[in-house]
Amino acid sequence: MDDRRGPSLLFLTDEQLKKGIEAMFFAYRGFTADPDRILEKYTYGRAHHRAIHFIHRSPGTTVNNLLAILGVTKQSLNRVLRTLVDDGLVESRVGHRDKRERHLFLTPKGLELEAELSDAQRARMRQAYREAGPDAVQGFRQVLEAMMDPDQRRHFSTLKEPDS
Structure with missing residues (x-):
């Protein structure tokens, strides 16, 4: 097979795929361990972390956009957002064009927590x-993007590149 992705990957065995799946499980545990310890101090969970992360990535994002990105129910997201707003980490502003829309922003306190969480994950990823x-880094990102459902890939591609 001669295509842009290189030689055929038909040589992958079920055992190699199983090891890849297991590596993903353990890597995810490691990737979330540091933020989990930080979140524990606030009695927050990973849903809070994801909301904080994506509000930071797209300040002013709407609740509906965040629902689409996170793929959670409105009820679930409302619980998380209510906590973050009540604790002074997220500010919800009424839309200028559509008064029914709520635009989300991190407060200075929210920005501090986001930085603490992101710093921990960036340190782990930087080391890995x-x-x-560099070749493995590029390959890793290609594998992750190839594993995304089309809708997830679309959301991923619309995120602006962070300022370096």
Whole structure:
């Protein structure tokens, strides 16, 4: 097979795929361990972390957009947002064009928590990327993007590149 992705991957065995799946499970545990310890201090969970992350990535995002990105129920997101708003981490503003819309922004307190959570994950990823090398980093991102459902990939591609 001669295509842009390189030689055929038909040589992958079920055992190699199983090891890849297991590696994803353990890597995810490691990737979430540091933020989990931080979130524990606030009695927050991963849903709070995801909301904080994506509100930070797209200040002013609407509740409906956040629902689409996170793929959770409105009831579930409302619980998370209510906590974050009540605790002074997120501000919800009424839309200028559509008064029914709610636009979400992190407060200074929310920005502090976001930075603490992101710093922990960036440190872990930076170390892993250094160990793996640039070719592996590019391949890793390609694999992750290929695993996304089309709708998830669309949301991922619309996120602006962060300022370096």
